[in-house]
Amino acid sequence: MMVLELTGPKEEFDKGIKYLNECGVKVEPIARSVRRIEEICIHCGACTAVCPTGALYIDRKTMEVIFDTEKCGGCELCVKACPPRAMEVSF
């Protein structure tokens, strides 16, 4: 398993991923591997202070902590910051 950070024009990015797939390499965005265990989360908000991409934020109306997986960059900072260990990374 290899973790890569890729940047560049979308066209080139897509070409690179296509090439890897053709070589039989399974490519998966790391963000998909970060998840929140809903039964454990107590919506304390600690993770929102460390999340650099804004994937974890407080809904001011409900005061619930929302996890927007599309914005997650996979940095794992929330995993250590979460007191009850509700954030988890699986590969």
Ligand code: SF4
């Ligand atoms: S730090 Fe953990 S318990 Fe607190 S809101 Fe974030 S995921 Fe939920």
Ligand code: SF4
């Ligand atoms: S892994 Fe990083 S980017 Fe993703 S939710 Fe946690 S702190 Fe935010």
